[in-house]
Amino acid sequence: MNICKSFIGGEWVSVTATESAPVFNPALGEIIAEVPLADAALVDAAAQAAQAAFPGWRETPAVDRANILFRYKALLEAEFEAIALIISTEHGKTLGEARGDLRRGIQMVEYACGAPTLLMGESLENIARGIDCDVIRQPLGVCAGIVPFNFPAMVPLWMFPLALACGNTFILKPSEKVPLTATRLAELLDAAGLPKGVFNVVNGGRAVVDALLVHPLVRAISFVGSTPVARHIFDTGTRHGKRVQAAGGAKNFILVMPDATVTESVRGLVEAAFGCAGERCMAGSTAIAIGKAKDSVIPELVAAAKSIRVGAAFRDASAGMGPVITAQHRDRVETLIGVGEAEGARVAADGRSVRVADAPNGFYVGPTVLDGLAPDASLLREEIFGPVLGVVHMDDLDSAIEMANRSAYGNGAAIFTNSGRAAREFKHRINAGMVGINVAVPAPMAFFPFSGWNESFFGDLHLQGREGVAFYTQQKVTTSRWFAPGEGDVWAK
Amino acid sequence: MNICKSFIGGEWVSVTATESAPVFNPALGEIIAEVPLADAALVDAAAQAAQAAFPGWRETPAVDRANILFRYKALLEAEFEAIALIISTEHGKTLGEARGDLRRGIQMVEYACGAPTLLMGESLENIARGIDCDVIRQPLGVCAGIVPFNFPAMVPLWMFPLALACGNTFILKPSEKVPLTATRLAELLDAAGLPKGVFNVVNGGRAVVDALLVHPLVRAISFVGSTPVARHIFDTGTRHGKRVQAAGGAKNFILVMPDATVTESVRGLVEAAFGCAGERCMAGSTAIAIGKAKDSVIPELVAAAKSIRVGAAFRDASAGMGPVITAQHRDRVETLIGVGEAEGARVAADGRSVRVADAPNGFYVGPTVLDGLAPDASLLREEIFGPVLGVVHMDDLDSAIEMANRSAYGNGAAIFTNSGRAAREFKHRINAGMVGINVAVPAPMAFFPFSGWNESFFGDLHLQGREGVAFYTQQKVTTSRWFAPGEGDVWAK
Amino acid sequence: MNICKSFIGGEWVSVTATESAPVFNPALGEIIAEVPLADAALVDAAAQAAQAAFPGWRETPAVDRANILFRYKALLEAEFEAIALIISTEHGKTLGEARGDLRRGIQMVEYACGAPTLLMGESLENIARGIDCDVIRQPLGVCAGIVPFNFPAMVPLWMFPLALACGNTFILKPSEKVPLTATRLAELLDAAGLPKGVFNVVNGGRAVVDALLVHPLVRAISFVGSTPVARHIFDTGTRHGKRVQAAGGAKNFILVMPDATVTESVRGLVEAAFGCAGERCMAGSTAIAIGKAKDSVIPELVAAAKSIRVGAAFRDASAGMGPVITAQHRDRVETLIGVGEAEGARVAADGRSVRVADAPNGFYVGPTVLDGLAPDASLLREEIFGPVLGVVHMDDLDSAIEMANRSAYGNGAAIFTNSGRAAREFKHRINAGMVGINVAVPAPMAFFPFSGWNESFFGDLHLQGREGVAFYTQQKVTTSRWFAPGEGDVWAK
C-alpha cells in the first residue's frame, strides 16, 4: 500500500498517525493509497522549516528564484503525460481533462517566471523639493495553500509557484483524496533545485487544516473549496492575523440567446456541464434558454448529453466522462437529481442509471439534464458539483440577467449570442467576476485574476495574475531626503 | 447651540435622539456644538438613499464623475482658510497643522480626478486563437467610511473622493468629536453638483457604527482608528460580507545614527513627536539614539521640546502646539508619562505641568521627553497618542532594527543618517510599511499607498493610491469568442 | 486691426515683420486680424526664455505643477463659451463643434493634472544581492508644438498641458490661420500662475517653423498637420537631434454591414463626413457599403446630406455646417469633387452650388456625396479635407478590409454592424490605429493614445495618453549598491 509521506525541510518523512484516509481510484472504486491523518505537530515542523528557510530565500534575487521555476517548468513538461495519468487515476477525470488541468497549472509556473517584472514597485522623484519616494514589494514569509480534490495539479499550481517567486516559503496541504499528484509536483520542484525548507507538503485532514489556520508563523493562506469552508477559513485565518484568499463554490449560469449558433452553444453547454463530471467551480450548471432558443438548442443538448459514454477514463480513451470522486458524492448527486425531479423538472437525460461494464464498482453518475427548472427551484441555488445541467426557460435577456444576479454566488457567467449588443449588456450588467461571451467556461488564464465575486470568494485579492502577486507581497513605501553633511564637504556647492 | 445635522439623500436632516455628544473647542475646554446620537434608522435611511443613487452614479462616465471632483477641488481651495479654522477650532491643532491636514486631503481629491486613468483594466487579444480577454473595474455599490478625530479633513478625504470617482455611493460617519469639518466638506461636495444620495453623512456614535457594520446594503467599509477597534471593525464587517480596510494604531520608531545631521534630526524628531500634539498614527513616538548620537542629539532635542509654546492655537498664531482632544485624553497621557517615569525613564522635559494663561480650561499637555526608556518598557508597546517622546539608547543599527521589528505594529519607521548603506539596510529590513530616510513622518502622498503593516492595518488593500482604487472596485474578466453566423453571411470568408 | 502678439518669457510682445498673414472669419470672408510673419530671432528669444525657465520648472514638484493645471482647467471652464465663440469665429465650425473642440482639449488638461501618477517610474530591490534598481522619468527641456488650423483649441491642448506637467517648458507655434484661440489659451495659462518663460507663443509662418526645427535648445517637437509636412518635420527635426512626434493626414474608411442599424449608420456617416466641414484627420471620408447596405443606407444618407443647412455658424445657431477655412481651400475641394465625377462617381449630393444668403463672401462648400467610387479611384487615396463623402460598394467584409488595408494611411477606421463577429474581425485585421465599432469618429479620449499608423504618423510615441507622457520624458535607470564604510562603524555587523 502506498502510504503518503509529507515533505518537510527538504525531506520526505513518514507520518505515524492513529487514523488514515483512503485514496481511491474512483473509476474502479479501489483504494490505491492511504493518507495518515497527521496532527498539529506536523504542521509545526513544516512551519518551522519554512520559517528557517525564509531569510535565505527572501534574499535570493527574483531572477534566481525565477530560474528555479524555469527548470521546474521544463521538468513538468518532460513528465507531462505521466502526471496526467496520475491525475486521471486518483481523480477519475479523462486524460484529456487531466492534461488541461496540468496545462493550466503549468501556465501559472510560466507566469511566475516573470517575477522580476511582476514584482516591480513604483518610484517618483521630487514629490516635494529634494524628496523622493518609491514603493517596493516584499514577501510576507511563510504562506500556506489548502486545496481541493477537483484539480489535483492546477489549484496547487495556482498558489505555490507565485508565492515562491515572490520570495515566500510555502506549505501545501493537498486534498487527502488526491495526494499523489501533489507528491509528484513536490518531487519535481525539489528536483528543480529549490533550497530545502522553501517548499513543504503536509498530508492529512481537518486537523492539519486547523493547525495551519492558527499557527503563528503562517502569514497567509490560500484556499479553494466550498463556500461554507471558504468562509470558515477566511474568518478563522484573518482572526489569527493572516492574510487569506478563499475561493468558494458557485452556481454559474449560461444564457443561450435565440440568435446563438446552435452547434457551438450545445458544444459549450456540454463542456461546461459535464466536463470533469461537473466537479468544478466554473461548471456551467444552469442553462437559461431564452425565447425560441428552447426549440433550437434543448433537443440537441439532450441528445448530446445522452451520447456521452461514461467510463474508466484513466485506462479507457474512448470514455467521454469519468466517475465522480467518491461513492458518497455519487449518492449526493443522485439525491439532488431526485430533488429536481420532485420540484417539477423533467429529467430529459438521466445519469442515475449509468453502469460501466468493465468497472462495476466505480463511482459513476451519467450526464443528466433537468429541463424546465422553475425560477424558484432549490437547484438554482444549490451547488451540485456533479454532471447535472439544469435548464430554465425565460423570455428575454433582461429577466435572465435579473435572475442570475439574484444568486448569492458570483463566479462565472456566460452568454451565447451573435449580437454585439447582447454581449455588451450581459458583460456590463451581470454580477459575476468571470464572464464568457460564447465561451462556456470562462476561467481566465494565469495572467488574469480568477475573480470570483460575492460568496464565491472571500478576501480582496484573488488567485492568479497581478492580484495573486499583490496577495503574496506587501508594499513598502519609502520617502527619502538627504541633507548636506555640513561645512567643508568637497561636493557641496 | 450648533446641533449637527446629517446629510441623507441630498438633504440636511435633523436627528432626534435621546442622547447627544458634546463637541468641544479643546483649546478653551468649551462646548461648541452637539451631536445627537442617532440610531440604526438613520443608517438605514442613508443606505437606502445611497443604494437608490447607485445605478445612476455607476452609469455616469468616469470623466463626468471626475468633473464634479474638479469642481470640488476648486471649492475646497476657495474655502481653504475657512476650513482650516474649523479644523483648528474643533480639534485644537495649530492653523499650520490644520492647513496640512486639509492640503493632504485635497491631494486625494486631485488624485481621484484621475479616475479615467486609475480605472483602466487590461486587455489581451488572441489568448487562444480567436479568443480575446479583457478586465474592467466596476464599482462595488454603497461604501461607508468611519473616521477618527485626529485628521478631521484628511481622513474623510482619503476615502470618499476615491470611492465616488470609482462609481460607488458613500456614507460618511464623522468622528462625533469633530463633526463640523465633515459638515463643511459635505456642503461643498453638494455645491460641486454631486447628484442627491450619492454622498451621505450620518452623525452619531457607536450605534451608528454598529449599524453600518451589519447593514446588508453596505458593501465596503473604510476605517481609521485604534488597533482594537480596527480589528473589531474588520472582523465584524467581513463576517457580514463586506470588504473592509481598517487602519489601526502604531508605535513608530525613529533611529538617529551617529553620523546624522544634528539640527535636522532634532527638527524631525520634534515634528514627529509633538506635531498635532502627538495625536497621529504616524507620530514618531520613540527615538532610538544610536551610539554617540546620544550626546549630540538628546540635549538639543530636550531644549527644543522645552522651547515649544503651548497655546490656544486656533486664535494664537504664536502657539507651537495646541491642546489634546479631551480632558480624559489629557489625563490618560499624563498617567502614561508617570508610567514611563516609574519604569525608570528620566523625564527630561515634562509637559504635565503646562498651563496656558489665556485658556485655563483647555486640555493641554506640554511636550514631554522620556529619556532612557528600557528596551522592555511598556511604553515601547503602548500607543500614547500624545506629545510624549520616548528615547531609547542602543549601540548599533542591527540591534535597533531588531528591537523595532519586535513591535506588534508596523506603520512608520524612520532613520536619520548621511550613510547610503545605513539607509538601504534600514529600508530593506525594517518591518514597517512606511519608511522615512531623513524624513521623520513618512506619510506617503495621495498617489502612494498608506501601507501600514502588521497590527497597524487589517485588510489587504490600503487607503490611497492604486490600492485605494483596487479597494473600491471589483475586477471583471471577460473572455470572448465569436462564431460565424453561418452559411450565406456576406462577410464570412 | 487686431495684430497678433507673441508671448515670450511671460510678456506679450509685438513683432515687427516685413510681411504678415491675414486671419479671416471664413464665414464672412472678412479679415479679422493679422499675424506678422516673424523670423528666427523670435524663435530664439522664445527658446532662450524657455531654457532659462527650465531649471526652476523642472525642480517644481509634479504636484505643484499639476496645481497650476487645476487652476487652468477652472479658468477654461469659466471662459468656456467665450473661447468656443473665438474658435467658431476664426475657424468657421459651428458653436457645437467648437465646444467639442475645446472640451476635448480641456480633457487633456484634466489628464495632465494626474502628473504624479503618470510620471511614476518603476523600482525593484535586490536585482542581485544587495543591489537595487529604479527608473525615474525626467523632463527633456524645451519642447515645441506646431499646430494646424482645424482644431484651434484641442490640438494645442494635446501638447502643452502634458509637456508642462512633465516638467518641460514649451513654445507653441499656432496656425497663422487661427491664432486668436491660441492667444486666449495662453492668456488663461498665464492667469493660472505659470512662472514666466515656462510657456511661450511664437506667432508666424514657415520661417518660424523652420527656425524651431533647427534650434539647438529645442529638444522635442510635436506636430499635427498634413502627411508631407509631417514627414518633413520628422526628418528635419530628428536630423537635428530632436525627439519628434508628427501626426499627418488620413483617408478613413467606414464600413456599413448589411445588418447595421440604418438610422445610426447614417447619423454616424453624416457626422464623420461633414462634421467640422470634413476638415479633420479623423473624418470618415469614404463609406464602404457592403452588400445590401447599399439599398438601405445610401438613399437615407444622401437625403441627410442634402438636409444639412450650411451657414455662418458663429452667429447662426441653425446652421448645421460652417465654411471651410479659406477661399483657396474651397476651390481645391470643389476641384476634387470634379475629379471624382470625372472618374465616374455619381454626385448624389452636390455641395459646389451652395450659397449662403446672409454671408455671400464666406468660403462655403456644401455636403457632397460621391456615390459609386471605383476601387481604384484617386479619391480613395487623396485626402480632401472637406465635406465630401465618397461611397464605394463591395460584396463582403473581407474585400472591404483588404481594400482599406491597401491605404498608405492608417489613422481611423470604423464599422457599423450588429454582429459581434464582424466587429471582432474588423478590429483584429484592419490596418489602422483607431478603430470604431458603431462609432464613426473613433478619436480616443485624452487618456488613450491618438494612435495613427503608417503615413498618418511619424515617430514612435503618439499624442495623448501614456505615450504622450513617454514622449515628453526620458527614463533614467539607476542601479545602486552600498558598501560598509569599514571597520569600527557603529552600525556594521
Next chain:
Amino acid sequence: MNICKSFIGGEWVSVTATESAPVFNPALGEIIAEVPLADAALVDAAAQAAQAAFPGWRETPAVDRANILFRYKALLEAEFEAIALIISTEHGKTLGEARGDLRRGIQMVEYACGAPTLLMGESLENIARGIDCDVIRQPLGVCAGIVPFNFPAMVPLWMFPLALACGNTFILKPSEKVPLTATRLAELLDAAGLPKGVFNVVNGGRAVVDALLVHPLVRAISFVGSTPVARHIFDTGTRHGKRVQAAGGAKNFILVMPDATVTESVRGLVEAAFGCAGERCMAGSTAIAIGKAKDSVIPELVAAAKSIRVGAAFRDASAGMGPVITAQHRDRVETLIGVGEAEGARVAADGRSVRVADAPNGFYVGPTVLDGLAPDASLLREEIFGPVLGVVHMDDLDSAIEMANRSAYGNGAAIFTNSGRAAREFKHRINAGMVGINVAVPAPMAFFPFSGWNESFFGDLHLQGREGVAFYTQQKVTTSRWFAPGEGDVWAK
C-alpha cells in the same frame, strides 16, 4: 575553412559572393572562418520568407509563442558552456566575460517568456454612456536586427526574443567579425521548434545592411554600434518608413568621491575600464577623482591595472583580459593612447608594450591608465573602445557633474561614495540614462530599459524592458458602441 551560411525560411543556405570577410580568433590572430559578403538578393529572400511567415506567427497566441522561448531558454542553458567558448574564441573576451555576455542575453529570453503579461493593453468601459474603449498591442511585421561584434550573444538576444514574443518575424544581421555565435543561437532557436521563416539570419557586410535599411517589407530596425553609424541607420531607416532604435557609442564617467570605499572603487574602475578589453558601450573609460580621492584611489588603481595578465583567454583560464577584436583596432587604440600622452596625460600604466608569449600574433593591448587628463582633452570626447582609462582630477562634485554633462553622449555614469546625499544629487542631475551608485557598469537587467540618452541613442524606444515591447508593437485603440437591433428583439427592454 568554415564558411558561414545564412538561415532563410528555415534552411541554412550557402551564399556565393565575389568577396568574403575573414573571421579571426583574435587571441591567436588566426582566421577561423569566412563570411561571404552577400548582396541585396539575400536580404530580399530573407524578407520574403519573414513576410510569408508573419500571418501565421502573428495569429499564434502569445502563450504559444512564449512556449517556444521557454524551450529555447532550456536549450541555451544546456549549451551554455559550449556557446561561451564560441564567444570567447571568436571575440577574444575571457570565458567569464563570455558567460556574462550569454547570461545577460538569456535573461532577455526569460523576459520575453512573459509575453502574455507584457503585451497587455488597457480597457475602460463607459468612457461615455454605453461606449467602451480598449487598447491592444499588435505586432509590426518583419523586424530586423543589425548587431556589433562586442557582445556576440547578448546584443542579438536583446532583440529577436522580444520581437518574436510580440508576434513579429525577424531577420538578424550578425557582425561579420563574430558570426559563429549567432549561427549557434539560430540553430538552437530552430531546434526549439520555431516555425520556418519566423527567424532568419543574413550574414554579410555593408551591402546587406544597406539592403535592410531600404527593403519595403522591413518594418522596424534595431541597431547597436557606433554613434555615426547609429545616426545613419536611424536617418536612413526612418526615411524609408521604418521604426528604428539605434544605440550608439558613449564616453562614460565614473566619479570617485573622497569618502568612497577605496577597495571597491578600484575594483569597480578596473572592471569598468578593462572588462571585455574596454570594448563595450558601457565601459567606464573616464574616472573623475574628486579631491583627496586622488591620493587614496589612483595609486591602487594603477597597481591593479598593471597586475592584470593579458592572454589567450579562450584557452587560458588565468588570463584576466583577452585581445581586442582586430589588428587594426589594436593599432587605433595604441594611437589614441599616444594622443593622450601628447596632450599631457601621464601614462601611469602602459598597455602598448604588452606581449603574450604563447600567442605572439594575437591582437593585444594591455590595461592602460592615462592619469591627469586635462578637462579639454580630446580623449574626454573620443570613444576609444579599448582598455584605456583616462583619469581627470577635480575639486568637487558640482564641477565633476558639470563636466560630465557637457558630453555629447549620455549612456552610463557612475559614482562611488558612501554619502546618500552625493548619490542622490548625482542621480538627479547627471545627463545620462543609466546611472550607477557604487556600481561601475550600470547596464540594466533585461526588464529595465537600456536607456542611453543624447548621442548614445537615436529613437524614442530603447532596447530591453517595456520600451522594447513598445518598440516591437503598435497600439490599436478601439472605441465601441452597440445599438439595439430594433423592434421585437427578444432581449431588448
